[in-house]
Amino acid sequence: MTEASGRTRRRGAALEEAILGAAADELTASGYAGLTMDKVAARAGTNKNAIYRRWPNRLALGVAAYKRLATTVSPPDTGELRGDVLELLRRANRYWSSPLGAILRDLIAAAGGAAELLAQLQEQSDDAVAAPWLAVLERAVARGEAAPEALRPRVATVAIVLLRNEFVVRGAPSAPDDVLVEIVDQVFLPLVRRRQGA
Amino acid sequence: MTEASGRTRRRGAALEEAILGAAADELTASGYAGLTMDKVAARAGTNKNAIYRRWPNRLALGVAAYKRLATTVSPPDTGELRGDVLELLRRANRYWSSPLGAILRDLIAAAGGAAELLAQLQEQSDDAVAAPWLAVLERAVARGEAAPEALRPRVATVAIVLLRNEFVVRGAPSAPDDVLVEIVDQVFLPLVRRRQGA
DNA sequence: CCATTTACGGTACTGAACGTACCTTAACCG
DNA sequence: CGGTTAAGGTACGTTCAGTACCGTAAATGG
Numbered sequence: 001m002t003e004a005s006g007r008t009r010r011r012g013a014a015l016e017e018a019i020l021g022a023a024a025d026e027l028t029a030s031g032y033a034g035l036t037m038d039k040v041a042a043r044a045g046t047n048k049n050a051i052y053r054r055w056p057n058r059l060a061l062g063v064a065a066y067k068r069l070a071t072t073v074s075p076p077d078t079g080e081l082r083g084d085v086l087e088l089l090r091r092a093n094r095y096w097s098s099p100l101g102a103i104l105r106d107l108i109a110a111a112g113g114a115a116e117l118l119a120q121l122q123e124q125s126d127d128a129v130a131a132p133w134l135a136v137l138e139r140a141v142a143r144g145e146a147a148p149e150a151l152r153p154r155v156a157t158v159a160i161v162l163l164r165n166e167f168v169v170r171g172a173p174s175a176p177d178d179v180l181v182e183i184v185d186q187v188f189l190p191l192v193r194r195r196q197g198a
Numbered sequence: 199m200t201e202a203s204g205r206t207r208r209r210g211a212a213l214e215e216a217i218l219g220a221a222a223d224e225l226t227a228s229g230y231a232g233l234t235m236d237k238v239a240a241r242a243g244t245n246k247n248a249i250y251r252r253w254p255n256r257l258a259l260g261v262a263a264y265k266r267l268a269t270t271v272s273p274p275d276t277g278e279l280r281g282d283v284l285e286l287l288r289r290a291n292r293y294w295s296s297p298l299g300a301i302l303r304d305l306i307a308a309a310g311g312a313a314e315l316l317a318q319l320q321e322q323s324d325d326a327v328a329a330p331w332l333a334v335l336e337r338a339v340a341r342g343e344a345a346p347e348a349l350r351p352r353v354a355t356v357a358i359v360l361l362r363n364e365f366v367v368r369g370a371p372s373a374p375d376d377v378l379v380e381i382v383d384q385v386f387l388p389l390v391r392r393r394q395g396a
Numbered sequence: 397c398c399a400t401t402t403a404c405g406g407t408a409c410t411g412a413a414c415g416t417a418c419c420t421t422a423a424c425c426g
Numbered sequence: 427c428g429g430t431t432a433a434g435g436t437a438c439g440t441t442c443a444g445t446a447c448c449g450t451a452a453a454t455g456g
Contacts, residue, residue, distance in 0.1 A: 187352060210432085213433080236414090
């Protein structure tokens with residue numbers, strides 16, 4: 001049979017949508033390891049040519065497909081800094097432990113330092129990661145719980161970076177809650193709290 | 199020709215040595231991406247059977263070969279905490295920027311969360327990473343430069359974890375010195391310094 | 397409204413590697 | 427010295443990424 005039954009032949013944006021959708025489906029179904037170009041083409045009802053005309057390789061397609069699966073979060077507001085921070089960490093822990101987190105880790109691994117692709121995964125590089133932490137800290141500063149010096153990305157994101165380290169370097173499938181508490185109480189809070197001296 | 203010319207047929211430990219050596223050579227010559235089982239076998243003057251009898255797959259061989267390339271470091275002693283810490287970070291930065299660092303990153307990536315292999319790469323898991331930092335901090339505590347509460351692995355290793363994050367997640371080929379200084383002055387020193395309050 | 401160009405669909409390949417199977421033969425061991 | 431173990435040799439099976447070509451539907455535009 002020529003073409004897929006009675007349907008009209010798709011082009012341009014419509015086809016691109018179909019491919020991305022198929023790739024996203026494959027990602028959720030089989031993870032990045034199971035994302036093969038042939039399967040994506042088949043699921044999208046097209047062929048590999050159409051894919052390679054748009055993305056140079058499998059990784060680029062994977063990154064593009066992941067972006068439509070990623071969601072953004074709104075910062076919590078428990079009324080107190082420690083609660084907010086723990087909540088942010090627990091969310092992150094859940095996410096990294098989830099199938100989506102596994103996909104993200106695989107993509108980061110596959111990118112292997114290709115800065116351009118890594119930046120796409122962070123969606124606006126640092127800002128998106130730092131935003132909720134800065135939001136939470138700003139309220140804490142207003143309440144007098146945190147020092148204004150804490151309102152710098154490097155400082156604000158310390159906790160999340162430490163947690164991510166557990167996953168990327170230690171390979172934990174999920175970080176125990178003790179670890180989150182330890183990060184908050186041993187590192188994050190001592191660091192951002194209003195200091196009397198120096 | 200049968201066998202490799204006149205040489206006697208190696209077995210057991212001798213052959214294992216030869217394979218590991220060949221794998222290490224391949225790693226330094228072509229990186230982990232270029233480490234193929236066929237090339238290792240050829241360079242070791244044997245065949246893939248002998249390799250697969252000892253390591254279950256390419257990654258395991260890569261990790262084993264890497265371990266013989268890795269070296270350990272002794273902690274610096276500049277007489278002052280900030281100097282020691284910057285020196286440790288600069289060393290780490292150089293290492294991660296080097297070909298060996300690239301191999302390590304690829305291996306971590308390829309392990310993709312296989313905790314067992316990742317642990318081998320850290321050589322004794324945390325301890326080896328934390329040791330020099332704890333050593334440097336102990337001297338600082340003795341001098342009154344740092345608070346005793348800093349002598350915990352989670353706290354002591356904050357700086358190195360933040361730097362590693364630059365490589366793994368941001369994909370920088372090398373971190374600018376500014377970043378190291380930022381990590382030290384904005385995060386590490388404020389965190390470990392003797393605090394008057396609370 | 398028709399000719400031309402663009403880009404899809406179909407299909408077949410190439411090439412790289414991993415991992416396996418199987419047999420022959422040398423080294424070790426009691 | 428005979429039997430067992432482990433090398434060496436070699437040939438596959440498989441899986442995929444990425445490429446090449448060709449015929450044809452859809453846009454384009456005169």
